[in-house]
Structure formats: structure tokens, C-alpha cells
Amino acid sequence: MKKLLILSVVCVTLVYSCKPKQEEFGVEISTDANQILKGKALFEQNCSTCHNFNEDAIGPNLSGITRQIETQWIREFIKNPAAAIEAKDPRAVELLEKYKSQMPGFPNLTDQDIEALLSYLHTFETIPLEIVGDTTSNLIQEKIQDSGIRVELELFAQLPASDSVPPLAKMTKMEPIPGSKRLFINDQRVGLYELENQKPTLYLNLKEKRPAMVSKPGWATGVGSFAFHPDFETNGLFYTSHTEPGGTKPSDFGYTDSLSVFMQWVLTEWKAEDPKAKVFKGTDREILRIDNASQAHGMQELTFNPTSKKGDPDYGLLYIGYGDGGTAEKRFAGISNHNGAGIYSSILRIDPAGTDGKNGKYGIPKINPFAGMKGKAGEVVAYGFRNPNRIFWDEAGQLYATDIGQHSIEEINRIEPGKFYGWPVREGTFVINPYGSFRTLYPLPEDDAKLGVSYPLIQLEHDETVAIIGGYLVSEGPLKGKFVFGDVPSGRLFFADLKDFPSPQVKTWGVRFEGKEVSMKTLVNHDRVDLKFGLDAEKNVYIMSKTEGKVYKFK
Template sequence: MKKAEQPTLKQIQYASPGEPLLRSDPPLNFNKMIKNGTALIALLSLFCFSHCNPGGGKNAIATDSVSIAAGEISFTKNCSGCHNFKQDGIGPQLSGVTGTLSPDWLLHFIKNSQQMIASGDQQANQLFAKYKKSVMPPFEALQDAEVNQLIAYIHAQKATGSQANKKNNGISNPIPGPIVLSNLVVNLQPITQFPATSDKPPLARITKLGFQPVTGNLFVNDLQGRLYKMKNDKPIVYLDIAKLKTKFINKPGLAAGFGSFAFHPEFASNGLLYTTHTEAPGSGKADFGYADSIKVTMQWVLTEWKTTTPNADSFAGSSREMLRVNMVTGIHGVQEITFNPLAKKGNKDYGLLYIGVGDGGSAEAGFAFLEHSIEKIWGTIIRIDPKGKNSVNGQYGIPSANPFANSSNNKAVKEIYAWGFRNPHRITWTKSGTMLASNIGQANIESLYEVQPGHDYGWPIREGNFVSAELSDNLGNVYPLPANDSIYKITYPVAEFDHDEGKAISGGFEYWGNAIAALKGKFLFGDIPSGRLFYLDVADLKQGKMATIKEWKITINGKPETLKAVCGSDRIDLHFGRDMQGELYILTKADGKMYKMAGAELKP
């Protein structure tokens, strides 16, 4: 056998899973090899490679329990936010995918799908088109062995009956008309660069901008565990939950970690601050849990912090746990807490804390019975009195005005203010007092709701203004509303867009400032992954009517730009903030930057 013909380990291929490995490239000529004494060496190489490097070849998929277990950990950490094995979501359900795509192709696609799309790969571009130009971030930091373990876990998941029999007659394009580009151009002024808490995008997982209600000092949180105070337009660490809470975790999922924060309206005098964060399963006794037979991926914890020096640049004081919620998966957690900024002393809403509790991915995971019920906390907006004591655990109060506080149903969750959400990601109010919630959808619809106490917003039997697929079908499908829809008493969105336009609505704000006349009367928001920027006229927000959404553009320091270009990433991770004066800000998690809306004009 000539030297050039000798097989290399990288060239040796696996047969189908479980078969002996006796193939190579080029093919082995054993008669010739026996003559020159190389057959034994080749056979030993094949044997060692097949047993010492399972999953390492082009056609190999490891089937051993160690590889599968390691792959499950990696899947939960890296993939579960967009994929599952039952229903299509942001990306396709993955059960049975290894029966149609080769392990080698999957490895390269997982490591850098964007590169494969750009190269013209037919399968990659078919997926890109099918999932409406949603791009999976690259995972080049994963070693090939880690990706192969991930593929081993995916391979071990068998196609479910619902997938094998799923219907394909859902509406292919729920909202055919495109969002129109308006003549609004907003100039952004760069404010600061936040410290990187990762060595790859997103560099700083900044998600929310808020302010101290008396001084107006701005604060921004990073999911990695830090709360920054802005001083002279520079971030300084005010509170580091990752250090103070020993069971704190910031994985798995795109939104795990330090989720949200809210200052009590009287923070200047009482020093009370509230936060939510994630901890590992079993870190504490859950106030809201479910049957032991259902997996707990993480726990979300609401904490009250108390300081005696409210104006200090760093927190010093104590904390107490208020409530703890188990979650089935790492997505759709407790990502929003807020006080009604319009409520004044003497108002029944003053000092009451609103909390958006996502469904924890329970519908996609096959446990939809955990939501869409006033007897369950998942998929709700709750309202509590932080200073009260009449909750079941005695750590907070339940306002008597809550819609189910005096329900005849003794199983009702008395904390619930409204229900039927998938992920009430952001909560805000218009100047006229209308409460709004942006709800991140499944595979079709991103929606904005006018929130009214006790109302049902439909998930998972509705996705936006459409019927969601029956749970025995594919949640990726939606259908028209029935002619008579009164039986369910669903409250539908006041604005929505489909996944031709974006994948995850970024909660926004009505402009309350005085510096930019062109923004008066507008509610500005966008799409988290793509960074597209939208607005609607607040006057158009009426229940039973769909407000028109328009797109707007930006300049940065007067120069026309796009967030995608300045971030240098296909995933922007867009978030909005508003200061005490009502002026608006933009946060881009991909590059960890903060901008202020400094001017706007309506260009012809």
C-alpha cells in the first residue's frame, strides 16, 4: 500500500449506529496489505478508533449512555431556548432529525450555520427559508467531541406520535401584509459600553434599564448577575447577585440569570429594591411547584433587598426571599417586575408589585396543563403587596382588589392579575393609564396586549389573534378564529406581527419626554433578535382593533446606520428603557452598548 493511500483516522468512516466499523477512505485492500505487513496495523487502528472515539467519524453517532448524558447537558444549556422534541418553535423540533441529516452535516451546521447558509448549502438554505430567516448563532467554541455528544442526545430522542401524524394545513403566512417603512428617523447618541461578561456575543447580557424613583439615577442589569448604577454615563457595579447568592445560575437559556429589578416608589426613604434571578433545581422549597414526575430545570426567585444608604454607589444591606417558582425548561421565566409609575399615594395600585411569570416552556415540553388556568401561576401576570403578609408563605401580601383574591374557587392563585400568556416579557403603561404587556409568541405571532384584571389572553389555545394548534398537533401551526368565539372569552391583542417580520417582540414604551417632538404620542418597540425597530400611535390602541405597526430607522451621531451593522452580529438582542424624564434608550446585548434617543425627524 502506497503511503498516499494509507487511511487516516479522520478519513475512517462509521457505518450506521451500532454496526462494526470496517470502512475507510480510500478502501482497504487487505490482500495487498497482508503482503506488506500493514493489515494488522490497519485493523488495530480501526478497532481503536471505533472504540476510543465513538461519534468521531462522518457517519457515526455514539449510542453509549455517557455520551448521551453529556449531550443532554449541552442541549439544555445551548439549545433548549429555541428547540425541543415535540413542537416547532423559533427553530424546528429535532426529534428524528438524525434520520434525515448526516452527523457530519449536523456537526458543521451546529458549529456555524451562518457560514453554511452563506456557502450556498442547499439544506441549510431550505431551513433558513422555512424558519423565516431566523439564524442560529454559531457554536464554534464547542469542541467536535462536544457537538458529537449533543448529536448523540438528539439521536436518542425518537419521533413522537404527534409529530408522525401532525397536520400541515395551518396558515402558512398569518399576516400577509408587510410592516411598512415610515419616514421616522431617530438619532441615537452613544452613552456607554458595558463591561464584557462573556468572551463571545452577547458580550454583556444587559436587558433592562430603570431608574431610582426620586433621584432619577439610571440602573441597568446584566443577566450574569450584576446591577450597574450609571454615574457620569459610566456603569459601576451597585449589586452583584452572583456573588451574594451562592446558588445563583445564569444558564441554561437565553434569559437565565439576573432577570429583572424594580425600585420601590419610596426607595429613597425605605431602601427597598426587588430582583428576580435563577437558581439550580432544588436550591430551595418552591412556593409554586408541580408533580415530582415532571423535570425542574431551574427555579426563579423573587428577592427583596434593603439598604440603609439608598444614595450609595454600592449596595450594603440585607435581603429576604419572597417567593420561588419551579420551571420545566430554561425559557420564559420571571423576566419582568415593575411598579405602576402612574400610581400615587392613596391610589389602590400604589406600592403594588407586578410580576410577569412565563409559562416555563411547559406547552412545548408537553405539560400544557400547567398553564392557562387560574389555579396555576405559569403564564400569568401577578400582583402582590411587598409589605403584606397574607400570602400562603407569609412573605408578601395579596391585594384584596386582585380579581381572584376572593374567588369561590379555593384552588385559585389569588396573586393572579391576568392570565393566558406565553411570556409576558415586559409590562408598561401609557400616559392615559392603559396597562400594556408584550407577549413573546411561539412560532407565528408576536403580540401586544391591553391588560385588564381577570382577563384571559388565550395561550396555548390561542397565539395572538389566531387559534393555536391542538396540543396533539404541532404548536407551530395556527388557524383562523372560529365564527363563534364567545365560549372562551379570550381577550385578543391590540397589535401584533408575524414571524416574517421578527421572532420575539421587545417590550417598549410610550415616549413621555419633552425633548423630541416627533416621538410624541408614539409607542416604540422592536424585535429582540433582529433589532428591527417599530412604533405605533398610542391613539390607535383600542381593544377589538389592531393598531398599525410601522418601522423606523436610525442614525448614530447623525450618520445613517443599522443596529446589525454597528453590532457586527446577526442577533442584536434589542431592549428599550425609559428614564424619569420620559426620554428613551436602547440597549444592544450583542455588543453591550447603550444609546439615548437624542433627536428625531420625519424625512420626506
């Protein structure tokens, strides 16, 4: 997901112009070998998805940073970057402006952890060359206009805090059981809650059921998604995805042993003894386990086609959004650039009731475009996505997906079976070199058609949004018929009419709360909104924020 990370902290491109070069920093940092090894492990666990020592990526290049910034500043910024931004610290403000997203704090790191990180960082002596300006700005000249639409919100529900610091609760999804008014929401650290009369009751304590589950270092980790079978009320079946440490169990899908496995994503089927029960009791089975190179871009979406009816070939088939697992950032682009032969960077579709899948625990639907094809992954519906974090359908049954980009472009894609959507050699309608700088994009070549890329229905540059999150089609009010979506960190809100194919126009909208127009940051009382959307059985749309664990309903 796109979040500035841990060592954004130290990362500073800004620093280079802030301090005289003759000052010597980091002389007090320990060079103890054991401490360096501990710091390396902490860096790989918390920072490596967004930082490296070669170039700026999602966050800044960290090579030589401890020799350019006061050590105490680095310590304090790791602990609480929000405080530095609030105090208008020049370095912190410049980081925020350059990378478009506020880095989360890491209060869980002890003083000893931070000293170990500093020791590891201090082993990189090269001072990185400063990139002047943003090499990918103004690729899309037309700016998004405000619609003037403001939607009144009301507080609907509050999840119990699962941590003492923001984000207080980590919801990613809120949807009803199909055919029912029962409404469920997840907390990535805990499991599934049912919201009844706007009050949460813990339905499935997944952490208790799966003690190996981890929800740190954060972002996408923990309980990533859930989906109730369309016949849940009779068969009691539902599905969850969650993360466990790399190597917990043998995986069903992996990659070259040259790249370490940081985490595993696990797909589980649960069968409730009594589908009407308020607390889960029943059986479960693991369906699928996939190796992931980082904490990012894994199994963040599970869903069934809500427009499919009994008897349709798509009915009861489970869709899975699976990203590149952070492999491109680690320079293993071939793992996701697989021409349909692999499962990474793909939208998958499986039959949970089948047995002809790779491990015999699920089936390959015959309607899948690569089913039965030698050298292809039969699970794949479409491929070429960096992080397809939201899969949805319009009222006509057309499939779409939002895809979080690397440094420059966010996408909404209209999905056609068997098609390639560009990643990691395209970002939006631009060329990207997955073995070069992620911050530089190039025009499409004249012979681009031979690559067979399907390009986005909607693409937005990072001066508009830095981490797209899909919402829902609105059924009532001034946004009726429009698809609403937004920016995860800032909470900026957008809409488009998907019926205006092939060129839907995007506009912004805003919210009012208790009669006053407010920004999302003001509403959630934090500079990082952590925006998500929800939907109930009556098709009412909700806005959710992890920051305070609150859910707001469209009035």
C-alpha cells in the first residue's frame, strides 16, 4: 500500500540542503557486529518494502543517511513522525511534500531496536545523489475538478481499539452476508465483527484460531479480507485471508530461493455449525498458502460476484486479488511478469468446492481463460497488476479492479478474461523499467501494440492521489449511479460514472459532518486518514477510517 515507511524517517532528501557537509554525524552509532545483524533483520521486516540503498522508491534512498542527519532527529522521527510534522519540522514537512504520504510511527520499536537499526544504516556510507524535482510530475496535464457535491455523514459505529496508538482499529472491508441484513467488518489485528444495532460483536477471533497470524509490521498484514459464500445462510461457508511469518508451513505457491520469504498469505474456509449464530462455532480448513517477499501486495481481496445468480457459471466461485508481493521492488520483476504462467500480480478465480487445483483443496473453474492450458496458471483470470486491492462489478456484471501504483500512477481497470494489464513493465499508459529507476516513466513505443497491454479505464497521477482504494456504486442521493473511490492516506474523495465508457470523467466530492463541511483529515483527527469504504444490504455506502476505528454512513 503506499505508505511512507519506517525509515522515511531518516530518509531525507531534504537533509542534504539543510545541514553543512562539514558536520560529522553518526560518530556515536555502535558498530557492534551483533547489533548490525539485529538492525538488518529489523530493516528487512519493517522498512525494505519502501526503502533501499540504491535509489528513492516509495520512500527515500537511505544510503549514507546517518552521515547526513543528526542521530537524535532520526531516533525521534522513527518513533513519532506525526509530531515532527505537527511541529512544522522542515525535514519532516519536505518529506511529506515530496512523497505525498505521512509515514506511520513505530512506537512498538524499543530504544534498543532503534539503535540496532541505526547501526545497520550506518554501514552504508555512500551519500546518494539528490534527484532534483519529481521526474514523473505532470504526465497527465488535465487536473481533476471539484464537483461541488458534499455528502452529509453521520457516525455509525466504533470498533474496539486493537492498539493504543493510531490506527486504533484496522478495518479494510465492511459488507453484509449475501441475502441477509447481517453486516460484518474486519479488524486486521483481530478477526471479524458483526455490527448489530451499530454495535460490534466479535464473531470470529482469528488471532485465537490461528496463533501464528501476524499483523505487524502493519499496512496489509493480518486479516486482509473476508467473503461470505452466496449460500452462507444454508451452507455456513465463508473465507478469510491472513498473514503468517515466512516458513510457517510449506507453501502451495512460491518462487526462486534467491529471494527470501518474508510472509505467507493463507486462504481459509470456515464452516459454521449454525449460520444464524452470533459467534462462530464450527470447522475450518486451509485452502491455499502463498509465499510473499514482503508485507505488501498480497491477498488483499476476497469476493464473490454479487451479480451472479444460481445456475450461472460464475456462481459460487471465489475471486482473489493477489499483488506482486513486493517482488518488483526487490528487483525480481520476472515473478510478476509471467505471461499468465504464475499466480502473482493477478486476479484469481477458484472453485472452493473443487479438487483439481494444485494442492487438491480447491478447483480450477473451466470458465477461467487459462484452464487446462499447458504452461499457464489455470487460477488466473487476468494479470499484470501491482496491487489489485479491490475487485468489484457494475450493475451489468462487468468486472473492475483498482490497482495501487508504484511512484506515479493509480489505476481503475476494466477487467477482461486473459488480458495483461501491464505491471511491471507499464505503469498506467507509460513505460517503466522494473530494473531501473521506479521514479522515471517513459512514453509508449510506436510498436507498443505487440505487447498486448490492456490500459486503465481511469488513471490518476500522484499529484492527485497516491494510493487508490475502491468503493461502491452509490444508490441514492447526489452521487446516485456514480462509483465512489478515494486516496488511502489523504482521504481525498473521487467519483466517476463507469457507464461513460471508454472515457469516464473523474471529479472530486466532499463531506459534511454535523452540518459543517470538513476535510477527511479533520473528521478523523489525524493527518493520515487510512480511508476505506463499506456497504450494507440496502446498498447504503459508508466511509471508514482506521485512524480512530470509526465508520460513517451517508445520510
